[in-house]
Amino acid sequence: MAAPSLILTFTVWLLAESLLTEATYYRHHRYVPHFYRYREHSANTENLLPEVSNPAPEVTQPRVPTYPEIPEVFHPVPEVIHPIPEAFNPVPEVVHPAPEPYQTPEVQELVAGASSPVNMSRVFYGIMFDAGSTGSRIHIYKFIQKDPVELPVLDNEMYHAVKPGLSAYKDNPEEAGNSIRQLLKIAKKTVPEDDWKRTPVVLKATAGLRLLPEDKAKAILTEVKDVFAESPFFVPNNSVSIMNGAREGVLAWVTVNFLTGHLYSNTRRTVGILDxxxxxxxxxxLPKSKKTIQSAPPSYIANFNLFQNTYQLYTHSYLGNGLFAARLATLGALGADGLDWKVFTSSCLPKKFREEVAFGGDTYKVSGIPDGYAGYKLCYYEVMKVIKGKVHQPYEVKGSSVFYAFSHYYDRAVESGLIDGSRGGAVEVRDFKKRAKEVCNKMTKYRAISPFLCMDLTYITCLLKEGFGFKDSTVLQLAKKVNNVETSWALGATFDYFRNLNIH
Structure with missing residues (x-):
C-alpha cells in the first residue's frame, strides 16, 4: 500500500515541475520581443531626432543594439548643408559676394588667428604737397581699397602747413627745399616704414610759382626734386610741377564731391566749388543747362573720366585774383616797379595804417589815406577796377545750384564773425555785403583783427556779385573741412595720380 502511494506522489511532483518550467520559458520569450518592439519604435520616432543628434551619455549602453537607422541621423540630407559652403565659397569673379554680416566675422577670425592674409582689402598711402602762394601744405592720405572698381575709402588725413610759400624763396631756392624737407619729416612719422618705398610723394605748385619769372620758378622746383630724391618715399616721374589753374579747379571739385558723397551716387547731383x-x-x-556750356568760352569747359563716369565741368582759374594778389591790384602795386620808394594807398585801409607787406618774394609799402576819405562805397569803387570786365559770368549761377566756398572765403567769414570757426556754416551773398559795410564804416574797431578786413570783405562781395553774377539770396556753404578732411584740390590730385582722370 505504501509503494503505490509513493509512486503517485512522485508522479505529481514531476508534473508540477514540468508546468513551472514551461511557464518560465513562456514569460521569457514574451518579454524579449516586447523590448525589441519598443526600441525599434523609439529609434524611428521623428520627434526624438534632436536627442539622437545630441545624444546623452546614458543612451550608449552596451546592451543596446546598433541599428542601421541611427547612422542616418549623423549624416543629414544634402539640402541642409549645401547653403553653408555657398555663402563662404563665392564664385571667383565676385570680389565681395557675402553681405557685411558674414564678411566681418570672417575677417576678425583671420586677424585674430594670425593666419595667412586672405583679407581682400588693401591699405595704401599718398603724399601730396600743395605749394601755394602763402604757404606749403602737406596732405598725407591713408586709403582702404575694398573693391578695385569702386571708390576707395579715405581712412584719415594728416595735414600740416608752413609759411611762407615757395615763391618767397625766389632768390634763395635752397631754403625752399628746406621748407619741404621739414614737412617730409612729418610724413616719415605718419606713414609706416614698411610702406615708404611704395608711397608716392608729389608736389604741385599753384599761383605763387605761376606768378614768378620762369627761371626762378624752375630753380625752386629743381631744389625740391633733389629733396624728394633724398627721401625714402617713391618718387614718380613728373613728381614736382606747376599745376595749371583749370586742373586746380577740377581737382578741388573732385575733392569736395567725394567728401560730400556725391561721387558715390548715380544721380548726377553734385555741388559747385569756389576756391x-x-x-x-x-x-x-557741373552744369545742368546746355546753355551754360554753349555760352562759355571753350577753354572754360573741362572733361574728365572718374570711375566709369564722364563729367563735363564749367571751370576757370583767375590768376592774380586771389585775395593777396587782389589786395595789391586794388592798391595798384601788383606788377609795379619802384617798390623801394613807392607807397601804395587805398580808401579800403584805416587812415592811420602804414605797413610793409610781403608777397611773392617782394615787399610793398602800403597805407591808408591820412587826409582823405575811407569807407565801403569808396572801397567798392576801387575793388571794381580789379573785377570789372575780367571775370566771366556763367549762365547758370543765377539758379539754385549749391556751392561750397572755402580757403579765404571761409577765413574772412570767421574773422568777421559771419560763421563759427569750429564748424563752418551757410551764408547768403548779401551777408558778405552787409558785414563789409559794417567793417568798412568802423575800420578802427576791426583793425585789431586785420587792417585788410574791409578790403577783403568788399573784394569778396564784388567778386561774387559783379564778377561771377551770384544773386544776393544765393546760399554758400562755407567749410574748411568736410568729414574732417581739408577742402582743397590735394585729395582730387591724389585720385588723379592713382586713377589718371584724363582731364582735358
Missing part, C-alpha cells in the same frame, strides 16, 4: 587762394581764385561746377 579763393592767395594768388588765384577758381569756380567749378
Amino acid at each position: 579763393l587762394g592767395g594768388g588765384s581764385t577758381q569756380i567749378t561746377f
